[in-house]
Amino acid sequence: MARPPKAREPLKIAALELFVEQGVHGTGIRDIAKHAGCSEAALYRHWANKEALVAALYIEHLTEVRSRIETALASQDELGAKMQAGCAACYLLYDEQPLVFRFVLLVQHELAKSLPTDLRMPQDVITEIFAQQIALGRITGEPALLAAAVIGLFLETAIFVLYGRLPGPMSRYVEPVTKMVMRVLDAK
Amino acid sequence: MARPPKAREPLKIAALELFVEQGVHGTGIRDIAKHAGCSEAALYRHWANKEALVAALYIEHLTEVRSRIETALASQDELGAKMQAGCAACYLLYDEQPLVFRFVLLVQHELAKSLPTDLRMPQDVITEIFAQQIALGRITGEPALLAAAVIGLFLETAIFVLYGRLPGPMSRYVEPVTKMVMRVLDAK
Amino acid sequence: MARPPKAREPLKIAALELFVEQGVHGTGIRDIAKHAGCSEAALYRHWANKEALVAALYIEHLTEVRSRIETALASQDELGAKMQAGCAACYLLYDEQPLVFRFVLLVQHELAKSLPTDLRMPQDVITEIFAQQIALGRITGEPALLAAAVIGLFLETAIFVLYGRLPGPMSRYVEPVTKMVMRVLDAK
Amino acid sequence: MARPPKAREPLKIAALELFVEQGVHGTGIRDIAKHAGCSEAALYRHWANKEALVAALYIEHLTEVRSRIETALASQDELGAKMQAGCAACYLLYDEQPLVFRFVLLVQHELAKSLPTDLRMPQDVITEIFAQQIALGRITGEPALLAAAVIGLFLETAIFVLYGRLPGPMSRYVEPVTKMVMRVLDAK
DNA sequence: AATGAATGAGATTTCATTCAT
DNA sequence: AATGAATGAAATCTCATTCAT
Numbered sequence: 046m047a048r049p050p051k052a053r054e055p056l057k058i059a060a061l062e063l064f065v066e067q068g069v070h071g072t073g074i075r076d077i078a079k080h081a082g083c084s085e086a087a088l089y090r091h092w093a094n095k096e097a098l099v100a101a102l103y104i105e106h107l108t109e110v111r112s113r114i115e116t117a118l119a120s121q122d123e124l125g126a127k128m129q130a131g132c133a134a135c136y137l138l139y140d141e142q143p144l145v146f147r148f149v150l151l152v153q154h155e156l157a158k159s160l161p162t163d164l165r166m167p168q169d170v171i172t173e174i175f176a177q178q179i180a181l182g183r184i185t186g187e188p189a190l191l192a193a194a195v196i197g198l199f200l201e202t203a204i205f206v207l208y209g210r211l212p213g214p215m216s217r218y219v220e221p222v223t224k225m226v227m228r229v230l231d232a233k
Numbered sequence: 234m235a236r237p238p239k240a241r242e243p244l245k246i247a248a249l250e251l252f253v254e255q256g257v258h259g260t261g262i263r264d265i266a267k268h269a270g271c272s273e274a275a276l277y278r279h280w281a282n283k284e285a286l287v288a289a290l291y292i293e294h295l296t297e298v299r300s301r302i303e304t305a306l307a308s309q310d311e312l313g314a315k316m317q318a319g320c321a322a323c324y325l326l327y328d329e330q331p332l333v334f335r336f337v338l339l340v341q342h343e344l345a346k347s348l349p350t351d352l353r354m355p356q357d358v359i360t361e362i363f364a365q366q367i368a369l370g371r372i373t374g375e376p377a378l379l380a381a382a383v384i385g386l387f388l389e390t391a392i393f394v395l396y397g398r399l400p401g402p403m404s405r406y407v408e409p410v411t412k413m414v415m416r417v418l419d420a421k
Numbered sequence: 422m423a424r425p426p427k428a429r430e431p432l433k434i435a436a437l438e439l440f441v442e443q444g445v446h447g448t449g450i451r452d453i454a455k456h457a458g459c460s461e462a463a464l465y466r467h468w469a470n471k472e473a474l475v476a477a478l479y480i481e482h483l484t485e486v487r488s489r490i491e492t493a494l495a496s497q498d499e500l501g502a503k504m505q506a507g508c509a510a511c512y513l514l515y516d517e518q519p520l521v522f523r524f525v526l527l528v529q530h531e532l533a534k535s536l537p538t539d540l541r542m543p544q545d546v547i548t549e550i551f552a553q554q555i556a557l558g559r560i561t562g563e564p565a566l567l568a569a570a571v572i573g574l575f576l577e578t579a580i581f582v583l584y585g586r587l588p589g590p591m592s593r594y595v596e597p598v599t600k601m602v603m604r605v606l607d608a609k
Numbered sequence: 610m611a612r613p614p615k616a617r618e619p620l621k622i623a624a625l626e627l628f629v630e631q632g633v634h635g636t637g638i639r640d641i642a643k644h645a646g647c648s649e650a651a652l653y654r655h656w657a658n659k660e661a662l663v664a665a666l667y668i669e670h671l672t673e674v675r676s677r678i679e680t681a682l683a684s685q686d687e688l689g690a691k692m693q694a695g696c697a698a699c700y701l702l703y704d705e706q707p708l709v710f711r712f713v714l715l716v717q718h719e720l721a722k723s724l725p726t727d728l729r730m731p732q733d734v735i736t737e738i739f740a741q742q743i744a745l746g747r748i749t750g751e752p753a754l755l756a757a758a759v760i761g762l763f764l765e766t767a768i769f770v771l772y773g774r775l776p777g778p779m780s781r782y783v784e785p786v787t788k789m790v791m792r793v794l795d796a797k
Numbered sequence: 798a799a800t801g802a803a804t805g806a807g808a809t810t811t812c813a814t815t816c817a818t
Numbered sequence: 819a820a821t822g823a824a825t826g827a828a829a830t831c832t833c834a835t836t837c838a839t
Contacts (some may be wrong), residue, residue, distance in 0.1 A: 046802085047839065048801080048802055048803085050801085055803095073828080074830060075829080085831085086833090087803055090801080094830075095830070151342050154339050168398065180299045187399075187400050187409075189398055193390040194413050197390065198385045201384050202385065204381070204385075205378075211357065211378060221374070228416045228417055228419060230418055240820090262813060262814080263811095263812085273813090273819065274815085275819095277814075283813065283814090373832090447634075450833075450835080461801075462799070463800080530718070531634075533772075544774065566766065566775060569768070570762045570765065571762075572761075573763070573765025573768075574765075577761025580757070581732075586732065586838085601793045605762065610822055611821035613823085614822085614823060648824065649826095650810085651823075653809095653810070654822080654824075658810075711831075
C-alpha cells in the first residue's frame with residue numbers, strides 16, 4: 046500500500062482561501078503550495094492543472110450548496126416555508142463557512158466555459174420549484190424569470206454584505222429577504 | 234490643432250471586446266494591439282499601463298451606465314415611473330451595446346481592488362433614491378437592503394438572458410421586472 | 422524457487438510500444454507504468470533508471486537482430502545466398518515483430534551517446550563478411566564502404582515501407598533487394 | 610520604423626549547432642538563447658515555440674538540400690551524369706556545411722508528425738527522376754523501390770562517415786557511390 | 798513487495814513593459 | 819511618432835527519482 050495523500054486536503058484549503066482573497070488569476074501555484082506546506086508538483090498529482098483544481102473546487106462546493114438548498118426546500122411543504130428554509134440554509138452557510146460561499150459566488154463567471162454542461166445548478170433547483178408551484182396554481186408567471194428575480198434578490202443582498210454595504214451577520218437578513226421574495230412571487 | 238490620435242479608439246474597442254470574451258486577466262497586450270491593428274507600444278502612449286486602461290474603460294462605461302440611470306430616474310416623479318424608466322434605460326443599453334453592459338457586469342469582481350474608492354456607483358444612486366422615498370414616506374425599510382434586492386432582481390434577469398436561460402431581447406423584460414421591483418418595494 | 426517477477430515483461434512491452442510511437446524522450450515513466458498496469462516505482466526494481474531500461478531494451482533487441490543476421494549468414498556458403506538469407510531474416514522480423522524492428526531503426530540516433538562503445542553492431546557483422554569475401558577474391562572494394570551501401574539500400578527500403586512510400590508486407594522485397602545488393606557488390 | 614531584428618539569425622545559428630551536437634530534445638531554450646547572446650523570450654517573437662523553430666529550420670534546410678539536388682539533376686542529361694551531379698552536390702554540402710547536412714539527416718525521424726504533408730521531399734525528386742527514366746526505357750523496375758535503394762546507399766555512406774566508420778572528407782565518395790548507384794539502377 | 802504520493806530541479810512559455818530605430 | 823524587437827521576471831507544468839506506508 047502506498048503512503049496516504051498528505052497534501053491533498055491542505056492544497057484544497059489553501060486554494061480556497063487564496064482564491065477568495067486574491068482571485069483565481071491573482072493566485073499562483075506557488076502561493077497555493079507554500080500555504081499548503083508542500084511542493085508545487087504535488088498539486089499536479091491530484092489535479093491535471095490549475096484550471097482543473099478550480100473547476101473541481103467549484104463543482105464540489107456548488108454541489109454542497111445545491112444539496113443544502115434541495116434539502117431545505119424538501120423539508121417544508123408550503124412555499125413560504127420553503128423559501129425561508131432555503132434562504133436560511135444558505136445564509137447560515139455564509140456565516141459558518143464564508144470562504145465556501147464567497148468562492149462559489151465570485152468564481153462563477155470565470156468558469157462558464159470549462160464546466161460540464163450537465164452540472165445541475167442551484168438555479169435549476171429554484172426554477173423547478175417555481176414550475177411546480179405554478180402547476181399547482183399557487184403562483185403565476187414564467188418559472189425562469191421568477192427564479193432569476195428571486196435568486197438575484199437573494200444573492201445581491203449577500204454581495205452587499207460581502208462588500209460592506211450592509212452590516213453582517215448574513216443570517217440577520219433571512220427574514221426580510223424571505224418577505225421580499227414572497228412579495229416578488231405574489232403567492233396566493 | 235493637433236491631429237486626432239489614431240490608435241486610441243481602436244484600442245478601446247478591441248480591449249472591450251476581448252475583456253468581455255476572455256476576461257481581463259485572460260487578455261494580453263498583444264491580443265489587444267493585434268485586434269486594434271496597431272503596435273503594442275501604442276497602448277502606452279494613451280494609458281500608463283494595462284491596469285490604467287482597464288480602470289479607464291471601467292470608469293467610463295460605469296459612469297455612462299450610472300448617468301443613464303440618473304437621467305432616467307430624474308425624468309420621472311413617481312416611484313413606479315422612475316423604476317420603469319431606469320430599468321428601460323439599462324435594458325435598452327443591453328440590447329444596443331451588449332459589450333458595454335457585459336463588461337460592466339462581468340468585470341466588476343475582477344477589479345474590486347484597483348478602483349478608486351470614491352467612485353460613485355449605480356448602487357449608490359439607487360440607495361439614495363430609496364432613502365429619499367423612505368423620507369417621503371412612500372416606502373419603508375432599510376435603503377441599502379432595498380437597493381440590494383432591487384438591483385439583484387434586475388441584474389440577475391440580465392444574467393439569465395446572457396447565459397441563455399431566458400430568451401432575449403432584454404427589453405422585453407422591462408415591464409415584468411418593473412412590476413416585480415414594485416412588489417418588492419411595496420410602495421403606497 | 423523465487424516467484425517470477427510480474428511487472429518486468431509488461432514494462433518492457435509498454436516501453437517498446439511507447440518508445441516507437443512517441444520516441445524515447447517523448448515517453449515518461451508514468452506513461453510506461455500506466456500502459457504496463459503497474460506503479461512507477463516498479464520500474465526501478467528492475468532497472469536502475471530510465472536510461473538503463475532504454476539501453477537494456479536496445480541492446481537486447483539489437484543483439485537479437487544481429488544474431489538473426491549472423492545465423493542467417495552462417496547458414497549459407499555462397500555470397501548471394503548469404504545476402505538473401507540475411508535480408509529474409511530481417512524483413513521477416515519486420516513483418517512479425519514490427520515494434521522490434523522500428524525500435525532498433527528509429528531509436529539508434531537518439532542513443533548514440535549512452536551506449537557501450539564495444540557493442541557489436543550489425544554493421545560490424547556485414548563489414549566483416551565483406552572483408553572475408555574480399556580476401557577470398559569474390560568481390561573488390563573497401564569493406565566498410567560496401568557495408569554502408571548494402572545496409573543503406575536494405576534499410577531505406579524498410580523505411581519507405583514504414584512511412585507508406587512502398588506497400589507492405591516487407592517480405593515481398595527480399596528478392597528485389599537481394600538482387601540490387603548483388604549488383605552493388607558486383608560479385609564474380 | 611521599429612528596430613531591426615538582432616536576435617533572429619544568431620538564434621537560428623545557435624539552434625542548428627546545438628541541435629546537431631546535443632540533439633533536439635537535449636537542447637533547451639536556455640542553451641539556445643545563451644549561445645545566441647539574447648534572452649529566452651526573444652525566441653518566442655520569431656517562432657511560436659521550440660517545435661516551430663525546429664520545423665522551420667528543418668523545412669528551410671531541407672528545401673535547400675532539395676533545391677541543390679534538383680539543380681544538379683537538371684544540369685545533366687544522361688542518367689549517370691545526373692546521379693554523379695546530385696551526389697556531388699550533396700556530398701560537397703556535407704563538407705562545406707556539415708551542420709546543415711547532419712541536422713537534416715539526424716532530425717528527420719523526430720519530425721514526421723509536425724510537418725506539412727505537402728512538403729516536397731528529396732525522395733520525391735529522386736522517385737520522379739526514376740519514373741521518367743523508366744518511361745524513357747533507360748531503366749526498369751519500380752520507381753519508389755529504386756529511389757529507396759539509391760537514397761539509402763547514398764545516405765548510409767554519409768552516416769558511416771558521420772560516425773567515423775569511414776574516413777572523410779565526404780567528397781571522396783562521390784565517384785565510388787555513383788558507380789554503385791549505377792550498378793543498382795542497371796541502366797542501359 | 799509494491800504502491801502511489803511527494804519532491805527538487807528544470808523545462809517551456811507568457812506577460813507587461815521598455816528600448817532602439 | 820510609431821513600430822516591432824527585446825527583455826526580466828514570473829507563471830505553469832513536466833520529469834525522473836525517492837520516500838513512506
